[in-house]
Amino acid sequence: MRAIIFDFFGTLTDPAAEAHRRASFAGTAAALGIPPAVFWAAMAGSFPERVVGRHGGTRQTLLTIARRCGVEPTPDQLDAAVTAQLSGAERVRPPRPGALDLLDRLRAEGWRLGLISDCSSELVEAWPTTPYASRMDAAVFSWEEGYRKPDLRLYVTAAQRLGVAAGDCWFVGDGGSREHDGARRTGMRPVLVTNAAWPEAATLRTDPDPYRPGSVIDDLAELPAVVAPG
Known part of the structure; x- marks a missing residue:
């Protein structure tokens, strides 16, 4: 071996x-103006797609998920959401x-x-x-x-x-x-x-x-x- x-x-x-995973998305949801429960459901449901890179990098992925939630974020909102998402991801690793x-x-x-x-x-x-x-x-x-x-x-x-x-x-x-x-x-x-x-x-x-x-x-x-x- x-x-x-x-x-x-x-x-x-x-x-x-691992217990912090759901909470780690709260900042991203806030930056996008999406209710936390709605955003969590969309992210959890899209995991099989996200995990194989179907939506590209973090920025493009968040744009896709926001649109699924009925939100069209501004560039500034999307910038803030990416920052929040990457920061939140640190909490679970x-x-x-x-x-x-x-x-x-x-x-x-x-x-x-x-x-x-x-x-x-x-x-x-x-x-x-x-x-x-x-x-x-x-x-x-x-x-x-x-x-x-x-x-x-x-x-x-x-x-x-x-x-x-x-x-x-x-x-x-x-x-x-x-x-x-x-x-x-x-x-x-x-x-x-x-x-x-x-x-x-x-x-x-x-x-x-x-x-x-x-x-x-x-x-x-x-x-x-x-x-x-x-």
């Missing part, structure tokens, strides 16, 4: 931050306690590190400035690729960018988007992070993976013992 590929939200990020130190440790041990994330434009646009980017040898985003987990092409692409065979990769995630089954079918070894200390986070996974890997940990801090050779 030569590489470890991580899911992002709820795996490398703080699981507790703070690192899990200890995650950055863990990534540094794994790289020091010689592991190639990768990422596969089902995400919309906000993460991709901000990625170079995040503390995760410099710690990853390859990052694969559904928004850029045009398809989402468990599409096998995402896993194959991640392995290729890491320069390793899929069978030489661990895949670590909290179980949304049927991600472990996709990893298994690609030949990777999946590890489930249950986030047992954050039971509320599981309620936000609307498409849990019916496949349960043989390797299960409650917290990311337990990962080194799982991937250790021998």
Whole structure:
């Protein structure tokens, strides 16, 4: 085994931050002049489209969603909405306690590190400035690729960018988007992070993976013992 590929939200990020996702859209709704509940419903309903890049970047996406809500924003409103949206997105991606130190440790041990994330434009646009980017040898985003987990092409692409065979990769995630089954079918070894200390986070996974890997940990801090050779 030569590489470890991580899911992002709820795996490398703080699981507790998932509870702020709805509130993170409030500033955007205000900037656009859309009632928060209406804007949230439109954004939640459009996730399958947004996550594969169907509406383009954040600015174009917000314009599309505003029009769906019956609002034609001015350029200034749209500028303010983009700023609010990107700021709100930061609230749901703070690192899990200890995650950055863990990534540094794994790289020091010689592991190639990768990422596969089902995400919309906000993460991709901000990625170079995040503390995760410099710690990853390859990052694969559904928004850029045009398809989402468990599409096998995402896993194959991640392995290729890491320069390793899929069978030489661990895949670590909290179980949304049927991600472990996709990893298994690609030949990777999946590890489930249950986030047992954050039971509320599981309620936000609307498409849990019916496949349960043989390797299960409650917290990311337990990962080194799982991937250790021998």
